[in-house]
Amino acid sequence: MRKNYLLTPGPxxxxxxxxxxxxxxxxxxxxxxFQAILKEVNEGLKYVFQTTGDxxxxxxxxxxxxxxxxVNLLSPLDAALIVQAGKFGERWTEICxxxxxxxxxxxxxxxxxxxxxxxxxxxxxxxxxxxxxxTLCETSTGVTHDIESIGRVVxxxxxxxxxxxxxxxxxxxxKTDAWSVDVCISxxxxxxxxxxxxxxISVSKKAWAKINxxxxxxYYFDLKAAKKALDxxxxxxxxxITLVIALNDALRMMRQDGLENIFVRHRKMxxxxxxxxxxxxxxxxxxxAASDVVTAVMVPQGIDGEKLVKTMRDTYGVTIAGGQAxxxxxxxxxxxxxxxxxxxxxxxxxxxxxxLNKMGYKFNLGQGVKAAQEVFNV
Amino acid sequence: MRKNYLLTPGPxxxxxxxxxxxxxxxxxxxxxxFQAILKEVNEGLKYVFQTTGDxxxxxxxxxxxxxxxxVNLLSPLDAALIVQAGKFGERWTEICxxxxxxxxxxxxxxxxxxxxxxxxxxxxxxxxxxxxxxTLCETSTGVTHDIESIGRVVxxxxxxxxxxxxxxxxxxxxKTDAWSVDVCISxxxxxxxxxxxxxxISVSKKAWAKINxxxxxxYYFDLKAAKKALDxxxxxxxxxITLVIALNDALRMMRQDGLENIFVRHRKMxxxxxxxxxxxxxxxxxxxAASDVVTAVMVPQGIDGEKLVKTMRDTYGVTIAGGQAxxxxxxxxxxxxxxxxxxxxxxxxxxxxxxLNKMGYKFNLGQGVKAAQEVFNV
Numbered sequence: 005m006r007k008n009y010l011l012t013p014g015p016x017x018x019x020x021x022x023x024x025x026x027x028x029x030x031x032x033x034x035x036x037x038f039q040a041i042l043k044e045v046n047e048g049l050k051y052v053f054q055t056t057g058d059x060x061x062x063x064x065x066x067x068x069x070x071x072x073x074x075v076n077l078l079s080p081l082d083a084a085l086i087v088q089a090g091k092f093g094e095r096w097t098e099i100c101x102x103x104x105x106x107x108x109x110x111x112x113x114x115x116x117x118x119x120x121x122x123x124x125x126x127x128x129x130x131x132x133x134x135x136x137x138x139t140l141c142e143t144s145t146g147v148t149h150d151i152e153s154i155g156r157v158v159x160x161x162x163x164x165x166x167x168x169x170x171x172x173x174x175x176x177x178x179k180t181d182a183w184s185v186d187v188c189i190s191x192x193x194x195x196x197x198x199x200x201x202x203x204x205i206s207v208s209k210k211a212w213a214k215i216n217x218x219x220x221x222x223y224y225f226d227l228k229a230a231k232k233a234l235d236x237x238x239x240x241x242x243x244x245i246t247l248v249i250a251l252n253d254a255l256r257m258m259r260q261d262g263l264e265n266i267f268v269r270h271r272k273m274x275x276x277x278x279x280x281x282x283x284x285x286x287x288x289x290x291x292x293a294a295s296d297v298v299t300a301v302m303v304p305q306g307i308d309g310e311k312l313v314k315t316m317r318d319t320y321g322v323t324i325a326g327g328q329a330x331x332x333x334x335x336x337x338x339x340x341x342x343x344x345x346x347x348x349x350x351x352x353x354x355x356x357x358x359x360l361n362k363m364g365y366k367f368n369l370g371q372g373v374k375a376a377q378e379v380f381n382v
Numbered sequence: 383m384r385k386n387y388l389l390t391p392g393p394x395x396x397x398x399x400x401x402x403x404x405x406x407x408x409x410x411x412x413x414x415x416f417q418a419i420l421k422e423v424n425e426g427l428k429y430v431f432q433t434t435g436d437x438x439x440x441x442x443x444x445x446x447x448x449x450x451x452x453v454n455l456l457s458p459l460d461a462a463l464i465v466q467a468g469k470f471g472e473r474w475t476e477i478c479x480x481x482x483x484x485x486x487x488x489x490x491x492x493x494x495x496x497x498x499x500x501x502x503x504x505x506x507x508x509x510x511x512x513x514x515x516x517t518l519c520e521t522s523t524g525v526t527h528d529i530e531s532i533g534r535v536v537x538x539x540x541x542x543x544x545x546x547x548x549x550x551x552x553x554x555x556x557k558t559d560a561w562s563v564d565v566c567i568s569x570x571x572x573x574x575x576x577x578x579x580x581x582x583i584s585v586s587k588k589a590w591a592k593i594n595x596x597x598x599x600x601y602y603f604d605l606k607a608a609k610k611a612l613d614x615x616x617x618x619x620x621x622x623i624t625l626v627i628a629l630n631d632a633l634r635m636m637r638q639d640g641l642e643n644i645f646v647r648h649r650k651m652x653x654x655x656x657x658x659x660x661x662x663x664x665x666x667x668x669x670x671a672a673s674d675v676v677t678a679v680m681v682p683q684g685i686d687g688e689k690l691v692k693t694m695r696d697t698y699g700v701t702i703a704g705g706q707a708x709x710x711x712x713x714x715x716x717x718x719x720x721x722x723x724x725x726x727x728x729x730x731x732x733x734x735x736x737x738l739n740k741m742g743y744k745f746n747l748g749q750g751v752k753a754a755q756e757v758f759n760v
Contacts, residue, residue, distance in 0.1 A: 027405025065619040201622030244579030
């Protein structure tokens with residue numbers, strides 16, 4: 005007997021309703037039956053994105069939606085400002101470079117959030133900048149950037165603001181319209197509680213003007229073609245039908261719970277996880293601007309970080325994430341995002357304690373779980 | 383009570399094993415468990431593609447894999463020869479144009495197959511052509527092109543041959559290596575009996591040389607990045623995990639049945655469908671080079687083709703496909719591809735007879751079904 009617990013920042017666990025929807029016999033996508041689902045999904049996405057603008061469904065990973073943002077907003081040799089504060093910020097730079105965009109990079113120390121004032125300064129110094137690319141939650145470091153303040157800064161300029169909210173959307177607050185986010189992208193396998201395979205991209209009026217001018221080559225990710233299809237409640241190419249159908253179920257769950265309640269649940273899980281780490285004498289990697297969807301924790305002195313993650317997963321069935329790129333072996337990351345709640349966090353912390361204990365780390369067994377319980381029982 | 387029968391050329395019906403696999407709890411993709419699945423899937427794809435070369439899994443629709451072929455093989459201003467014999471041939475042209483490729487088009491009358499001699503002539507006349515793009519089964523017209531002969535023609539030149547086998551692979555014969563197909567692409571929702579959401583692309587040695595020279599911009603569809611990941615039994619971006627896991631089940635089924643038996647089953651269903659149409663006095667849209675995966679049939683005089691398809695679907699639960707683009711209302715298409723067998727075809731024809739009868743078309747009820755039975759009972 006082996007029970008598995010998934011506490012990773014994507015994929016996140018699937019609700020049973022979603023599993024059930026995924027396992028249904030398939031239907032054809034050019035039917036009134038599927039069109040009705042697509043219509044409801046489009047409404048649900050607007051609710052989760054907190055926008056009245058168009059939200060497009062792409063059949064791709066989140067990276068596809070990032071590329072979609074770049075190639076639709078810009079033309080070769082255009083200037084873009086990129087917030088690079090971890091692995092996923094770097095991806096914006098890589099995509100822009102692949103398309104001959106001139107990139108100006110704000111290199112933020114891993115574990116820190118970008119300063120909106122720095123963005124303001126850069127935009128003033130270089131009025132040629134046409135787009136600012138940033139991240140909501142930098143999954144690699146466990147940091148949430150202050151999108152609301154960044155939006156306020158970018159709003160007054162000619163540039164558009166594109167936010168990679170792949171990690172975080174539907175789990176922590178991001179008010180696309182109210183915060184002047186012109187292009188917001190997300191993926192299915194995080195806050196939206198689905199398997200990976202779908203990505204989403206919202207488009208503001210200001211962004212449409214840029215899209216109409218864009219000269220980057222594109223076909224599969226062409227938003228003008230997607231818009232024509234969307235206006236007929238259709239997709240330009242065969243969509244990932246079963247994932248879209250399951251998305252409808254997930255979005256219904258989210259609307260029923262209400263975004264505000266969902267955000268409170270995530271905040272509480274994050275607080276509990278952080279309290280537990282502190283009680284265990286562990287150091288957070290990002291003590292300021294710590295994300296409410298994933299907590300990155302420094303591997304303590306003398307402990308093999310990769311072995312810790314492997315043992316939790318392979319011996320006890322609890323999957324958390326290790327560090328990525330330069331943080332490999334230096335941090336571990338506990339996700340609290342999507343279909344995860346209080347008792348999953350308690351289970352995860354208790355497994356962490358078990359393995360730390362076996363690996364010889366000195367602490368009082370139960371202190372982490374107790375600290376988390378105290379947060380959950382306020 | 384309503385039972386649904388899907389006889390469309392994508393999506394095709396899902397085997398119960400595949401539905402079951404899709405509905406399982408999700409696992410993380412950077413685990414030994416998923417890596418073992420990916421390894422088996424990669425082997426299974428080579429079996430179905432009949433190649434020893436690399437087969438890449440993309441999270442996209444088939445169109446994404448077509449774009450992947452174009453942007454990896456070519457550079458802007460390169461010359462490409464395109465076989466355009468229907469809607470999907472036209473897509474090659476659209477993608478090439480989006481990336482500034484110079485396209486030379488062989489415009490084949492819809493319903494006819496391309497002549498390999500014409501390709502040979504064009505290649506001789508224009509030695510600058512770097513790639514030939516064609517289609518295995520042109521789903522919009524129900525025609526199969528003679529890829530074996532085309533391969534023989536292209537093999538002796540500097541050009542590479544890229545085949546859109548989205549429709550047809552794993553249902554009718556396509557020997558990637560033996561027929562000198564340099565890039566073969568396919569999708570999940572046809573012969574491979576999965577939902578849409580995955581696409582596949584095989585790459586020959588000759589194609590790799592072109593890929594190394596290619597200057598088209600790309601990121602999400604970059605095959606060099608995909609190759610680096612594949613060599614570590616990984617994918618460059620988060621794959622559509624549940625679809626890959628279900629693909630493993632589908633590929634196991636296909637290996638167990640054996641490609642030869644699968645091809646015979648499809649041939650028999652196609653023969654039976656064609657015999658039935660003839661017995662009903664209906665005319666095939668593509669009497670020569672008719673495909674073994676989908677049969678396009680002329681809507682008879684005095685019958686509303688769109689109403690026919692709608693009534694079969696909305697009143698009786700049998701979904702076939704109407705005509706696309708210029709064939710809208712003029713043909714209907716019955717697919718016999720993937721997880722479809724003898725008795726599904728009988729059911730579909732009997733529904734077609736029922737609706738034709740109600741719509742006032744004159745024929746002897748039962749003649750179509752009987753003709754199909756005779757083929758199946760040889």
